[in-house]
Amino acid sequence: MLYKHPKHYLAVDCVIFGYQDGELKLLIYPRSFEPAKGSWSLPGGFVQESESAEKAARRVLKKTTGLEDIFMEEVAVFSEPDREELARVVSVAYYALVRTDDYHLEQLKHFGAEWCPIVDLPELIFDHAKMVQSALLKLQQKASFDLIGAALLPELFTLTELRCLYEAIFQREFDPGNFRKKILSLGLLKKSDKKDPKGSKKGAFLYAYSEKKSEETSKERIVKL
Amino acid sequence: MLYKHPKHYLAVDCVIFGYQDGELKLLIYPRSFEPAKGSWSLPGGFVQESESAEKAARRVLKKTTGLEDIFMEEVAVFSEPDREELARVVSVAYYALVRTDDYHLEQLKHFGAEWCPIVDLPELIFDHAKMVQSALLKLQQKASFDLIGAALLPELFTLTELRCLYEAIFQREFDPGNFRKKILSLGLLKKSDKKDPKGSKKGAFLYAYSEKKSEETSKERIVKL
DNA sequence: ACAAAAGTGTTGTACCTACACCCATGG
DNA sequence: CCATGGGTGTAGGTACAACACTTTTGT
Incomplete structure (x- = not known):
């Protein structure tokens, strides 16, 4: 006891977004230990001695999805003294974006995990529903500045797919023509020579990110007061 | 030991912004205990058993400034295992906005605290400089949506004062005429019948917030993708 | 041929920027 | 009477929403 102050359990909970069948989805799974064992919850874990919360x-994330090096950002701290039942646990919520088309789906089933549409979530334990709400807000903010689709869509995608993703994130529709023009004007996508025949008779060109890392926090939508 | 996981000291550190003499300032004070006793640091403290981090x-904030019910928002968690020297302490940073014209200045001096211009900070302990950087970013984001001046300026203020505040926050200039029109178009200020004679021969009308609480997260600058 | 999505063009409106220009007054 | 900041007006440009229109091709 170095300081005369209490110590606390410190946990992390991950709001993991994916995109499937035109819907924004969330990875949830049945809690594997007490309290509330079996109830739906966000993947989480305790912060150990020699790791940061982000780590x-x-x-x-690695344990539940098998994925590393994916986009992740802090949402907020949840620290109400009574937010868990058995003991006081302070939790840092993070949100992450993953490509659901990946191979690792069997690993998920192994834990009983499920991709659940964001608009139709079951009841979650503790304050996890609040975490999801906050995370969705953060995601919207993020997506309104950066062209975030990279992390949620496959390598190659059509502009219509990107639009549908944005419609799922913002829960509203975008004009197809205007959306296309706006996105292309950013100069962040490069057209491939391939076409996606699904989705229309004509076929839509596939695009990829040109990801010039340089323009991370891009200059679109600046202060603008 | 309910869980087989380590517990951690949990602290909070406050980035307290004020506005004086046309400059954005920060409240810092000499640390009162080891480690690094005497070095400049942000006001902070440990989270106790029965209080949330925000509490x-x-x-x-109350202890260092005497103020309650002021605007405050979470910045981020700082949790690198080695961020402090003597022990591992995880800290949640918050930023707050206060009116520096208030009475409570003697209380500050009592602790040796100082209002220091944000552009000319001394070296701060640990990762406190990083906290300030992050907090300033949050403040800019906040200010670009909401008319944040309320919390930093006196009850009544001129539009020029508000503009200078925004210039201090964003570290750039705004066109006086355009700024005035933009701000007034928001319909959030009400003109008083008083004039401020300082600052110009003509005198500038003083304004106050009409604060219809309803439009908290106002509709200005929505998604807009 | 025609439905349906891909993709392009047009037009009006809102807003932002830059800057010109009056107003009031203390020195 | 003039320099200074307060305050208003105007012209050009950008950006976006709404929507018409053309293209391509599977059925």
Whole structure:
């Protein structure tokens, strides 16, 4: 006891977004230990001695999805003293974006995990529903500045797919023509020579990110007061 | 030991912004205990058993400034295992906005605290400089949506004062005429019948917030993708 | 041929920027 | 009477929403 102050359990919980069948989905799974064992919850874990909270979150992400090096960002701290039942646990929520088309789906089933549409979530334990709400807000903010689709869509995608993703994120529709023009004007996508025949008779060109890393926090939508 | 996981010291640190003499300032004070006793640091404290992190931050704020019910928002968690020297402490940073014209200045001096211009900070302990950087970014984001001046300026203020505040926050200039029109078009200010004679021969009308609480997260600058 | 999505063009409106220009007054 | 900041007006440009229109091709 170095300081005369209490110590606390510190956990991380991950709001993992995916995109499937035109819907924004969330990875949830049945909690594997007490309290509330069996109830739906966000993947989480405890922060260990020699890791930062972010590192703990990446560890959890790796364990539950098999994925590393994916986009992740802090949402907020949840620290109400009574937010869990058995003991006081302070939790840092993170949100992450993954490509659901990946191979690792069997690994998910192994834990009983499920991709659940964001608009139709079951009841979650503790304050996890609040975490999801906050995370969705953060995601919307993020997506309104950066062209975030990279992390959620496959390598190659059509502009219509990107639009549908944005419609899922913002829960509203975008004009197809205007959306296309706006996105292309950003100069962040490069057209491939391939076409996607699904989705229309004509076929739509596939695009990929040209990801000039340089323009991370891009200059679109600046202060503008 | 309910869980087989380590517990951690949990602290809060407050980035307290004020506005004086046309400059954005930060409240810093000499640390009162080891390690690094005497070095400049942000006001902080430890989270106790029965309080949330936010409540702890408000407690610290009250203790150092005497103020309650002021605007405050979470910045981020700082949890690198080695961020402090003597022990591992995870800290949640908050930023707050206060009116520096208030009475409570003697209380500050009592602790040796100082209002220091944001552009000319001394070296701060640990990762406190990083906290300030992150907090300033959050403040800019916040200010670009909401008319944040309320919390930093006196009850009544001129539009020029508000503009200078925004210039201090964004570290750039705004066209006086355009700024005035933009701000007034929001319909959030009400003109008083008083004039401020300082600052110009003509005198400038003083304004106050009409604060219809309803439009908290106002509709200005929505998704707009 | 025609439905349906891909993709392009047009037009009006809102807003932002830059800057010109009056107003009031203390020195 | 003039320099200074307060305050208003105007012209050009950009960006976006709404929507008409053309293209391509599977059925």
